[in-house]
Amino acid sequence: MSSVILGYLADQVRAAELPLLDAEPDDALMQRAAFGLAVHVSRALRSRRGRVGGSVVVALIGPGNNGGDALYAGAELARRGVAVLAVAFAPRVHARGRAALLAAGGRVVTVADGDLDAIGLDAISPATTGPKTTDAGTVAAVRGSRIGVAEAVAAAGAADVVLDGLLGIGARGPLRGTAAEAVQLLGALVADADADADGNADPHPSGRGRRRPFVVAVDTPSGIGVDDGVIPGPVLPADLTVTFGAAKAGLLLPPVSGVVGRLEIVDLGLALPSEEPACARLAVADVAALWPVPQRNAHKYSRGVLGVVAGTPAYPGAAVLTVSAAVRAGVGMVRFAGSPGVTAVVLAARPEVVAGQGRVQAWVLGPGLDPDDHAQAARARDALARALATAVPAVVDAGALTVLPDLLAPWVVLTPHAGELAQLLAERGEAVERTAIEAAPLHWARRAHELTGATVLLKGATTVVVGVGGAVYAQDYAPAWLATAGAGDVLAGLLGAMLAGRGQDVVEEPSLAAALAAAAALVHGLAAHRAQPGGPVSALAVADALPATIAAILARSDPARSAAPRARVVD
Template structure:
């Protein structure tokens, strides 16, 4: 499991080591230089003769970048530091100068002039032509190390001279080619704790993060700016509970309801599906496909799409009966009062009788005021905005997309439900601070019916672990993240690197599950 920790917890873990004289910056800079060296060998074949540009802010991230730059300069790289603050880390600046690196101040009139090495103050020489000079330096670089802002930043983008550097870098890369960008600990400008990415934000190819991942490296929309993430152990002792987690292969094998030798269809879980209609049968068929592919013991379908469901899956039982979990609302039209009444009844039964339920699409506006955590909501951003507006919040879809974690938490607080917010990175929020961020899905998965398949997969794992999900209110969040992982990997397996249809994703689920439980 990939765990991330709040910036305040990371700083608290650093303090006793710093007080004891542990050289955390040296450890971080060494690791950063090693990873940058790997990148340089990949793009140029060697470190010697490569051009490395450092974007340096006033904080310790700037110091990490300067010390790493000094190490690369001693290995023969040509290193240029663009100093975006009047005063930067003195030791790092001295190290780079001693290694014959070049340091240029970027201010109101720069860049120009080598900075003095003694006290960390950048030279204030004027030179004009700043935009073109900076662009030329960035365009000529093989690698850019981003050390403008660190974990103390609260988001909202990089401002001032640093923001101009971020904009210049973006223009160079948009023009084609450009350097590989390596972020120091976090991409500058992101909301480190909440994953927001407003304003001028560095878009990295690789983030080398120290001690532990930070939430903004896993959460959308900032996760997209992080690129690949490499976590470097620098000896921190961190809290037992992370801020945000991401399930990986081994976690999926531990969580999946694998049948034992004495299993039978009822013990493996019976799933009730109230979805679709005679006019819109696709959602029903896809939900059932996802559930059967995930290995549920039995599906009972309730609704007007029975003939179509049976034609696709003759093993399904049409009609009401005892179930261990529900999938509700997919493809249920607002004017289909008969099916909506069935959804209401199933929701009430799930709440009253301790049965986990997936509430999707047409079920979201039928929720009671409060529900237990074993009811899992699966909205996309627009549906979540609608749900929050119905409960008194002034929220638009764009607001949810800009701050997914905050709005998923708000929905959990208002309803009591576990919330799975679908997106390029799926965010899951449950009780007691449980948060997951799954980035398993390709962009091709943004296709009609994909959410119906996800609902079926999630329903299957909830049915298979129904008693556990009711007994442990934090477990539905983990199972929701598990379903997102399987769903995303199934999209990759269905057509690696290319377009997929929802039905193809459902067909790939059994193979993905087999690979996971056998890992």
């Protein structure tokens, strides 16, 4: 059963490779990696063409080891009947890999004006024009040993698969020079083909729109921030990234996670420090282990009581969504605090909810809270003060993010989106725009954690969670349809239910708050997929999908749980 994916820094991976490099013959490790790459490319070719032989692969080659990986993989593919063209963006590439490809019948050409420094020159301006058509004969038409950038892009655009082997984990900074130009032009070609496929403006006989190559990143998409997930310059978005030995942290983190495509890891037998990854991505099995499952002698108080301060007369729906998610996620009881009008709306929607104050094991504060509603803002502020004074976990969302004290505790989870995080940081003397946060989410989530002491869940296409002890999670399973009004309220209620169910555990082990927040983000995405697979989804539909989603998660962990339960009612 799949489990957590650990992301490592480039230096950690290189250190783990050294013992194998010292113990094995030249390029043995590289050839193992390349064989795994060739296997994945072969699968992609079979999927696209129904066969491997007779296909066309173009490999974009830089001067480093990633180019060597691509060259050796090209040799393996050539031996399987694939026409392989390696386009070198430096006059000197991995010599033994180049020789292997030529011996297997592949071809190698060099981009004119390419030199060893070309990848390190200043980046050119983004291209506005480029090849608009692909011709199956383009690859065969590449005759000389030196070609221009336009010819290289045309050849790549006509291929079945493009291998991006320009830069690897040893590189720093963006692609530049001829490599950047080629990536920009090829990226525009691929984007145009995708737009045609979506709009059927220029349909291909297959019915999928203009034909375009399947892009495979070799170890990492070239030019990314391998350790931090930033995109400092042009990057060719991959359909598949085949990474070697271990996932690199940047592949899991946004915004790079949006250009990785499917991620496959080729096991090289590296001895990595499992206790010291740079980040992690939870899978279903991990969620099952974290979930607060009631025991046979459970009652509503032992299962967790969640206090909720949410909604105002202007936004009563946020309160309904928050308590609905908490109830549907299985919390023992919800206590709601709000104005009489909002309370009436909540009770009409969820009669299980109890209005008024009382003992709780966790709080959710802020969904739909207008700071100008002074009474409700005061309820949130007072509840947070009590939570801090009595060591009770809390989720702080939306409007309550504006009423925070200077210092919090790690069992308090802040759940901003990028705009809210920019405001929170500005209130603490850090002037940063939303766009800067979206460009470097991990950096700014860490900064918010440092300034507040709280666990920070930064919402986005890939959700980043930063907690005490260096804990970092990156969850990337939510459909784009989940970017809809009220989705954050559902996430807050879901996370609140989990914190209430494990309130004492979180206080005793504060790093658990980050793991539970990451698990909530994963379940949130899974519920959205279940609510309406492949189509539009509403926030309330996501909340309603939580029971079946959670049941499926627990059943996968323990199939016995899917058996018919014995009748039991405990008040």
